[in-house]
Amino acid sequence: MHNTTSDNTAGGGASGAKRPRWVRYRNWVQIAALVVMNSYFLSWARGFCVPALNCWACPAAVFSCPLGALANSSIAARWTLGQIPWYAVVPVYILGTMVVFSALFGRMMCGWICPFGWLQDRLAGLRKNHWRLPRWLGYSRYVILIALVFAVPYLVSEPWFCKLCPQGALQGGWLQPIVNPAVRSGIGAFWWLKQAILVAFLVLMVFIRRPFCRTSCALGAIFSLFQRYSLWRIDFDKSKCVDCLWCVAACPAGIDPRREVNSHACIGCLECTGCPFDAINSRPMWQPRPRAVETSVGHGADGDDSAQ
Helix, strand or coil, X not given: CCCEEECCCCCHHHHHCCCCHHHHHHHHHHHHHHHHHCXXXXXXXXXXXXXXXXXXXXXXXXXXXXXXXXXXXXXXXXXXXXXXXXXXXXXXXXXXXXXXXXXXXXXXXXXXXXXXXXHHHHHHCCCCEEECCCHHHHHHHHHHHXXXXXXXXXXXXXXXXXXHCHHHHHHHHHHHHHHCHHHHHCCCHHHHHHHHHHHHHHHHHHHECXXXXXXXXXXXXXXXXXXXXXXXXXXXXCCCCCCCCHHHHHCCCCCCHHHXXXXXXXXXXXXXXXXCCCCEEEEECCCCCCCCCECCCCCCXXXXXXXX
């Protein structure tokens, strides 16, 4: 872990940063998404996967988490492979949904609708100085995806990512015992272990920007595979950049947008597009690229290979 770095490093004209008007409502979009995902008035849609980390063990949850669905598909594959063709066990609906959203928006779901991402943003706002994580820790997300979502559930018939997920500990682990006496009476050592993981991440969220997203979120790992190729792009114009570091201070993902927009680590929140010198902008792929613009893909190896 690197030394503590100040988020107030932006200087000069950075204080007058302008954000596109619709980006200013990102916090309210996140809150609205949280309400919609956990609203009884949409009970007819219960069971549909939503491209965000929303635990449907929550008593109010309507939409299900793709990771739980994928883990359960891995469990089902253990018992059906050999009896039916291999392609029949592929969770086409779940994977298809995530591929479509990822192809359109990359990781924008992480920055705009994920309830756990919203919580991390709010807790990070309690401090002005945050620790910076080593870049290599970002690759742990992919290890967790392969191990806890696919391999381990297949081998032991238990959805282990769901069992350890701090979002599940928050939504289901806290609320289910309140409304369900049977669950409350069954609380044991494993429940306390899961809550300890949640508390550890809650503390880290104050000192590190989006620690769960950057080190442990298997869903973000899936979306990040498409970030460089999604239809929504972020452009960095090096000729306009004065290295004031405003974008670095503003980024909720704790990355350097000058090198890492459209990288695996970028969550597509578009906060950096408020650059006071207009060096960073966003656009759909079908719109022409502004002149004299360099995207992070091609701006340097660091931008392409970052998984922070």
